[in-house]
Amino acid sequence: MSTVNVLIQGSVVVLELNRPEALNAMNVEMLEELDRVLDEISQNEDVKVVIVRGSGNAFSAGGDIKMMLQENVGGDFDQVMDTIGSIVTKFYTMPKVTISALHGAAAGLGLSFALASDFVVAHTSTKLAMNFIKIGLIPDGGGHFFMEKRLGEAKAKQMIWEGKTISAEEAHGLGLVDSLVGDQMEEEISHRVGALLQAPLQAMLETKLIYTKQSLPRLEQILELEKNAQRRMRVSQDHREGIRAFVEKRRPQFSGK
Incomplete structure (x- = not known):
């Protein structure tokens, strides 16, 4: 079974994260498949709009905890982090207009990925969390970059440190989410896509290109900083305690080491 479903609808592509049994947590297989699919879509000049959503009951619960337990801190870690960065x-x-359609949980790496899109649309019942801190880690997938872009440094730092789960309404108020939708998610996305396809997309994408070219060096710098910092955190006592507490379903007892 594919971990990323690809549905082509003319000039629109829908990418569906497809590990519903794991709340679309991102394991190595999904990351590699997503990287390959995005590469193909990026080079397809017929595609104008890309929508990312999750199958089942969530957008994505983040990185797969089982992957964190199995992965070593050597080459496998670097390869995974490089794939995430890619x-x-x-x-x-x-060079497409991108939309993340959130429902259920959008957490950790899943949230970082969602925030990389041009528009973030969330169902009113969505719960969002940049919750790496709860297992003694830092955000990756450019989480620091995208949170700062949308919240500013001070609020981004505080939200990362708190690691708390917030409602879609709170996220909308903060600017993490661009619009809220009730049970008419499909209709809202279709309406938005229809408007985009009737807009001067070439001009819109030139504006996107100006912003991304300006910001790309900083994003690449942050991805490298996240990779190096995450490597250090992976061998910390707090991370080991956070993982143990998660597996044992108890509150972690962090030591700051």
């Missing part, structure tokens, strides 16, 4: 960079810079 995914985010392609999604952020691709």
